[in-house]
Amino acid sequence: MSRLDLIQGNEACALGAIKAGVRFFAGYPITPSSEIAEIMARELPKCDGIFIQMEDEMGSLAAAIGARLAGKKAMTATSGPGFSLMQEHIGFAVMAETPVVVVNVMRGGPSTGLPTMPSQGDIMQARWGTHGDHPAIAFAPKDINETFWFTVEAVNTSEKMRMPVFVLMDEVLSHMREPMEIPDQVQTWEAPPIENPESPFLPFKEGTEAFAPVPIFGQGYRFHITGLTHRPDGFPTNDPNEIERKMLRFIKKMEILQSEILDKNPDMHYEKVELEDADVVIVAIGSVARVAQAAVEDLRSQDIKAGLLRPKVVWPFPEKPLKEIDGNVQAVFVAEMNQGQMVYEVERILKKTPVHKINQFNGMLMFPSKIVEAVKSTLR
């Protein structure tokens, strides 16, 4: 029996992860994400899972990756400063092609910034935070229900793509409560088993970029994992052909993600609100998208045909719906709780439509009136 509860964003995230099969959580306390660790500490031991509070965030993500390599689905959760510390191991998980979920409850930055106040300042860090070329996948829920389901999807997508996946929340979302129905079961994705492994075993052979077995230690096919650029057998290489082959796997992963998951489920990638006849379009994610939706209603009541385009998966950024409106609307407004990050993507994609920024970075969620005013003053 599913049950209806009034639950907090951090709680929805933790419960979603457990339903999705996460059985290992390593974390380090940090506001405003700490409740995720607290709930994991309480719940995981009851379902044969492991919780450990590590000595820092580097260690937390390292332990989570180690646990996944030993066979348990794993997750960690943190906020801005901790996300910065985790960047090294995000890159490691990319290189090692190991599934792991990293939740980042965004708070004001830079540095220690605003521990108890929201922000969307880590959108670009989620894309480019770790060094080197790499793919990135980031879910951006806007409410409690989505936080639960996007965490489930993050776990599944991470397993399918053999790479780290982010859930980008913010302080508003993490601490507010909404009613939601928690299902008894959710659909999970289990990597196919490895049958008749070759010797030597090739953990990175062609065709294993996505929807592939996830090799784990102790199963009889011994293999090597390294953060160094490596050959299909996992052994480090300096051979330019091998290097290129490895790097192309990352591009392939994102192509598969686009064609096999996002293009087939556009509802998973983005939401369109009143876009059909829109003259102006607002682009926003997370809690700001809720504000933007109110602004759309307000503008419509004032006979301004406004619409909202909301990326649900912010990385890879939904290009298709933007290209569809390019040249067909008067203006696009990108509303963000930062000094302008997602706007760069929108500007990159739109060739014919003027793009305007609406930014608030004072630790407070913006009011719909701010968006309404910005739109009206531009149209005037």
Place this chain on the structure above:
Amino acid sequence: MNPRQGKFRVVVDEERCKACGICIKACPKNVFDQREDGLAVVAREEDCIGCHICDRLCPDFAITVVEKGDKPLSDEEVTKLNIARNYVRSYVPRFVWCPGCGIGIVFQGIVRAVHQLGIPKDKIVMVSGIGCTGRMPGYADFNTLHTTHGRALAFATGIKLANPELHVIVVMGDGDSVAIGGNHFIHAARRNLDVTAVVINNGIYGMTGGQVAPTTPTGRRATTAPYGNPEPPFDICKLAEGAGANFVARLSTHQAYMPIFTKIIAKAIQKEGFSLVEVLSQCPTYYGRFNIVEDPYKMLQWLKEHTYMKGRKPKHEGDFVLGVLYESDREGLVKVLNRWREEKINASAK
């Protein structure tokens, strides 16, 4: 004539030998000659007494010494009998380490200890961080993980807790374990995490070109301590003991041919909870060249001269004590968590 003489086959694998010269100088019976290109060649096989000093001290697993059997064996057949070589991945080229580096000697000690214990390769996970020692898992025919600088023990924490059936051996250099990884080191020891940490301490950063380490003795030179190191070094064993390790031992690479070397490593692998084996090792290329001597064999002699077994007296100030330095029987983390689950969680649910 020694009655053992004439009973052994000795083979040097030219493909692996790096001409460090350790075997040539260490052999008590002068079995080897040095070729013009520096490689060791077996010149007087009949003089070999099977003491195994040469093969155990060979950082490149290039020497095989076996007792002669009934039928004569070719060099290839002898090499196939090398136990340590059976733990090296088939596709691995020569080790990356400099000629005469101690890391290969410790590597051999570890695989021989695993062999003595009879643990299947599938049940071992070897984890490392970054640096010269970090390259070891890539060569080992276990489940292997080469992680980031300093974080090997944190990765190992996840592995061990997720699958306690696996034996986790974490190999680290001194900079890796107690500089950048110092926090993970003390917390793994505090938790009494059931892993075996082998720290190969050569007192310097080798991979990056000879910079000062947290283990470099005061006054010793490094590229970032051109006037000598002004700081005091860490005592890694005391650090582990103070942080809560169950088993603490120090060895030196010059002991590699003695039974105690593999015996202590084997004991550490078997021990519940966190076990630390620090192995003092030679970096001829940097530490040796800057501070003592570049010759690897002379570095081994220096290690012998400046270490002493627990219970004996040091000859000089600053000499290192060797042996099992601390042991306790605290419950390991895996058992604690299982007990906790039974007593505190399942019981309260009933």
